[in-house]
Amino acid sequence: MKVDVGQYGTDILIVGGGGAAAMAALEASRLGAQPLIACKDTFLGGATVQASGGTSVPFLPEDSATAFFDDTMKSGAFINNRKLVKVLTEEAHDVFYGLEQYGILLDRGSTGEMRSFKRSEGHSFLRSYADRRQFHGVLAGLKRSVVQRRIGLLEERMLLKLFTEEGTVRGALFFSLPDGAFECVNAPVVILVTGGCGQLYATTTNAQCLTGDGYALAFDAGAELVDMEMVQFLPLAFPYPSTVRGQLIGMCSLFGPNVKLYNGQGERYMLRHDPEKQEYATRDKVARANYTEIQEGRGTKRKTIIVDPTQNDRSLVGEYRSALAVAYDLIAEIFGEKAARWEAPFEAIPSQHFMMGGVRIDEDCRTAVPNLFCCGEVSGGVHGANRLAGNALTEILVFGGRAGRNAADAARITPRAAIPAELVRSSVKEMQVCLNSLDGVPPGVTRQRLQNMMWDKVGIVRSGEDLEKALKSLQRLEHLADGVAPQCRIRQWNREFLEALELKLMVRTAALIATSALQRRESRGSHFRRDYPETSEDWCRNVILSKTPDGAIAARVSEPTGGTG
Amino acid sequence: MKARVKILCQNWKRPGKPRYRTYEVPFSAGDKVLGGLLYIYKQLDPCLSFRFNCRGRHCGECAMMINGKPGLACAIPMSRDLILEPLKNLPVVKDLVIDRGHVYRSIVERIPSLTQGKDRAEEVVSESRGCKRLRTVSAEVLERVIRLDDCIHCLCCMAVCPAYKKAPEIFLGPMGLLALAASSGQIQHTDLSEKAALCIECGRCEEVCPRGIPAHSEAIRMLKQNR
Numbered sequence: 001m002k003v004d005v006g007q008y009g010t011d012i013l014i015v016g017g018g019g020a021a022a023m024a025a026l027e028a029s030r031l032g033a034q035p036l037i038a039c040k041d042t043f044l045g046g047a048t049v050q051a052s053g054g055t056s057v058p059f060l061p062e063d064s065a066t067a068f069f070d071d072t073m074k075s076g077a078f079i080n081n082r083k084l085v086k087v088l089t090e091e092a093h094d095v096f097y098g099l100e101q102y103g104i105l106l107d108r109g110s111t112g113e114m115r116s117f118k119r120s121e122g123h124s125f126l127r128s129y130a131d132r133r134q135f136h137g138v139l140a141g142l143k144r145s146v147v148q149r150r151i152g153l154l155e156e157r158m159l160l161k162l163f164t165e166e167g168t169v170r171g172a173l174f175f176s177l178p179d180g181a182f183e184c185v186n187a188p189v190v191i192l193v194t195g196g197c198g199q200l201y202a203t204t205t206n207a208q209c210l211t212g213d214g215y216a217l218a219f220d221a222g223a224e225l226v227d228m229e230m231v232q233f234l235p236l237a238f239p240y241p242s243t244v245r246g247q248l249i250g251m252c253s254l255f256g257p258n259v260k261l262y263n264g265q266g267e268r269y270m271l272r273h274d275p276e277k278q279e280y281a282t283r284d285k286v287a288r289a290n291y292t293e294i295q296e297g298r299g300t301k302r303k304t305i306i307v308d309p310t311q312n313d314r315s316l317v318g319e320y321r322s323a324l325a326v327a328y329d330l331i332a333e334i335f336g337e338k339a340a341r342w343e344a345p346f347e348a349i350p351s352q353h354f355m356m357g358g359v360r361i362d363e364d365c366r367t368a369v370p371n372l373f374c375c376g377e378v379s380g381g382v383h384g385a386n387r388l389a390g391n392a393l394t395e396i397l398v399f400g401g402r403a404g405r406n407a408a409d410a411a412r413i414t415p416r417a418a419i420p421a422e423l424v425r426s427s428v429k430e431m432q433v434c435l436n437s438l439d440g441v442p443p444g445v446t447r448q449r450l451q452n453m454m455w456d457k458v459g460i461v462r463s464g465e466d467l468e469k470a471l472k473s474l475q476r477l478e479h480l481a482d483g484v485a486p487q488c489r490i491r492q493w494n495r496e497f498l499e500a501l502e503l504k505l506m507v508r509t510a511a512l513i514a515t516s517a518l519q520r521r522e523s524r525g526s527h528f529r530r531d532y533p534e535t536s537e538d539w540c541r542n543v544i545l546s547k548t549p550d551g552a553i554a555a556r557v558s559e560p561t562g563g564t565g
Numbered sequence: 566m567k568a569r570v571k572i573l574c575q576n577w578k579r580p581g582k583p584r585y586r587t588y589e590v591p592f593s594a595g596d597k598v599l600g601g602l603l604y605i606y607k608q609l610d611p612c613l614s615f616r617f618n619c620r621g622r623h624c625g626e627c628a629m630m631i632n633g634k635p636g637l638a639c640a641i642p643m644s645r646d647l648i649l650e651p652l653k654n655l656p657v658v659k660d661l662v663i664d665r666g667h668v669y670r671s672i673v674e675r676i677p678s679l680t681q682g683k684d685r686a687e688e689v690v691s692e693s694r695g696c697k698r699l700r701t702v703s704a705e706v707l708e709r710v711i712r713l714d715d716c717i718h719c720l721c722c723m724a725v726c727p728a729y730k731k732a733p734e735i736f737l738g739p740m741g742l743l744a745l746a747a748s749s750g751q752i753q754h755t756d757l758s759e760k761a762a763l764c765i766e767c768g769r770c771e772e773v774c775p776r777g778i779p780a781h782s783e784a785i786r787m788l789k790q791n792r
Contacts, residue, residue, distance in 0.1 A: 041618050041624070041626065042616075042626060042665050042666050043666065045618060045624055045626070049619060049623045049624045049717070050619050050621060050623045050624070097699065100699070100700070103678070103748060104714075105702065105706075105707065105710040105711075105714065106699055107707075107711055108699045108702075108707065110704055111701065112699040112700060112701045112702075113699075114699070132711050133711060133714065133715040134623075136623075136714075136715050136716065136717055136776075137710070137711070137714045137715055140714055140715075140716055140718075140744070140747075141714070143669075143673075143718070144673055144676070144678075144744060145678075147669070147670050147673045147674060148673060148674065148676070148678040149678075150674075153666060153670070155666045178658055207618040207619040207620070207624065208617060208618050208619075208620070209618055240595065241593075241595040241596050241597065241600060242596065242600050242603075243596070243597045243599045243600045243603065243620050243639055244597070244620060244621070244639075247620060247621045248621070326621070326622065326623070330621075334595065442607075442611060444606075444607055486611070487611040487612075488611040488612035490577070490612050492614075492658070492659050493614040493658055493659040493660070493662050494612070494614070495606065495611075495614065496611050
């Protein structure tokens with residue numbers, strides 16, 4: 001295959017296509033910069049389009065940024081970056097209300113009061129914005145604004161490499177799905193907003209494109225990663241049919257104030273797992289309980305648990321249903337209308353949902369690599385060991401805008417410099433190897449193996465032994481990833497090419513998670529080790545990963561930024 | 566159960582002349598068309614191109630013609646006889662993949678901007694600061710925007726619109742008119758009825774909308790009355 005690489009140039013390259021990308025682009029463009037968005041799916045996508053809309057905003061008069069800060073730290077088990085949490089909680093209100101400048105009409109009550117969900121775990125006040133359109137109303141407005149400002153868009157482009165020269169970012173290499181070509185974008189400033197890594201797991205709420213490419217590539221470019229072991233699992237997801245498996249149902253509080261969970265033997269097992277808070281324990285606890293029941297053979301025949309909303313006061317169902325219409329409608333379709341009316345129980349399984357760990361950033365969204373900015377799910381530190389419900393959307397709005405503004409400032413003083421042609425050529429050649437291989441299994445088969453292994457060994461319940469095994473099998477998988485062979489050789493819109501390229505990065509991101517999880521010899525937040533089931537004071541710290549000069553993973557333990565309070 | 570799935574695919578020997586390929590796909594009750602497509606991709610034809618992403622009716626990527634009617638493959642159930650084609654009236658990239666981004670951009674670039682600039686941004690925030698309330702809008706406008714500005718840009722409506730088919734360069738189509746109507750009342754538009762004039766009021770856009778948005782009965786009628 002001839003190496004013919006298309007070239008683009010821009011002030012600010014934004015890699016990713018979710019809400020953080022949109023906010024970064026709009027803010028950078030407002031300051032006069034010319035950003036270019038390159039994303040793997042079609043814009044506006046990512047996990048943001050799947051969001052229920054619940055955004056944490058301290059809107060009640062009796063609420064405050066301080067109370068919001070305290071709740072966020074507590075949920076994060078105090079290993080959050082305090083400086084980031086301070087920014088998040090102080091700016092949440094103004095940034096959220098400021099969304100209306102983009103021609104968005106937020107949902108509200110008749111006198112302009114905020115509409116909110118009736119309850120959400122871990123918040124001391126009602127703080128979760130509820131929109132009757134989920135988040136689609138907000139996103140439609142952001143998408144329109146980006147297009148109407150003529151911000152450049154390269155869609156269905158997968159990030160393959162971040163180019164650095166003398167330690168500074170210079171641009172990036174992409175694979176273009178529509179035409180099967182490689183493209184190079186020269187940019188003196190890059191914002192990485194590639195989102196999470198749910199596709200590393202066999203069961204996830206995350207969309208197909210969320211394979212965690214950004215973690216491996218930022219690490220490769222010299223950025224540090226923080227607390228990569230902190231992967232969030234939610235208690236309730238759909239078990240079937242196959243295409244819906246793993247899709248978000250949510251948590252118990254969305255099914256009334258008196259919902260009960262039962263295992264296959266009819267036991268209300270939450271009484272055993274958390275006698276005090278029972279079904280309304282934090283999401284990580286309920287997810288772990290559900291996983292344990294199924295794993296230890298106490299699930300139903302279909303390896304599920306039973307959610308029973310029938311003991312609720314049924315006059316409340318309308319209100320709950322309208323706040324979560326999509327999930328309730330799916331429940332009606334899959335389990336019958338009675339289940340959606342709280343007149344019958346339904347089945348569920350736990351599912352991977354969110355990544356708290358990620359690229360280490362400061363409050364200006366700077367990484368360890370000069371001019372490489374990062375925010376959103378691919379960044380780490382805001383949520384500590386466990387994310388509060390609603391804080392992910394607040395994060396992308398607050399830090400997306402900040403990344404855009406700081407990147408615009410950086411772009412103003414950084415001259416453009418072309419990436420050396422030889423570097424581009426050698427990178428492309430390296431990538432082409434896995435596309436041209438004629439002998440091997442299809443990439444999708446190895447992807448499935450990786451997903452199953454991660455779910456079993458680096459999932460909801462972990463142990464030192466399992467993590468060692470995981471790292472060993474990741475070495476094998478890395479080898480297998482190099483040897484996959486796409487069966488289809490057509491260049492245009494070839495999903496196998498994409499999967500082959502993704503697989504190489506997925507294996508590397510998986511190794512970062514497993515390495516970090518092996519380091520943390522305690523249980524905290526979402527990270528549970530059955531060989532170290534207790535939370536340890538000594539571990540109120542961050543696990544930081546960085547790349548050694550010979551490309552290996554170096555781990556160190558560090559005090560959380562801003563202290564532990 | 567087994568389904569016979571006929572898919573309109575690219576013909577690489579005769580470009581521009583797509584042809585139907587038939588696949589036999591096992592399925593069980595409750596399975597969606599997307600499940601069938603994934604089976605074909607994994608087991609029968611790795612070259613088949615189709616988009617999907619969220620699997621949960623949020624992203625709009627898996628919209629296609631399913632037995633002649635546009636719909637989301639993640640939402641429509643499998644059946645014994647299926648014909649799948651790319652969305653009609655829109656430029657095809659390959660097989661079931663259409664040029665979604667281009668269509669969206671070419672339409673929305675022609676709609677007056679709702680973005681209100683820096684001054685407005687500060688006003689919005691300062692109004693809300695302290696009293697912690699959003700600016701007051703009339704119930705009529707609020708309820709209308711909530712009903713209309715809920716679009717996931719799957720383009721199903723564009724695939725059934727006879728007016729858009731005839732004049733894609735001039736007519737905004739249901740998706741564009743919807744965006745326009747959703748913003749009406751928030752800012753002033755001058756030529757609303759003119760923009761909607763080519764609509765023949767068949768109402769098909771509304772029938773096929775996976776989010777049940779009243780694109781015709783509310784949005785377009787309103788524009789035609791220049792409100």
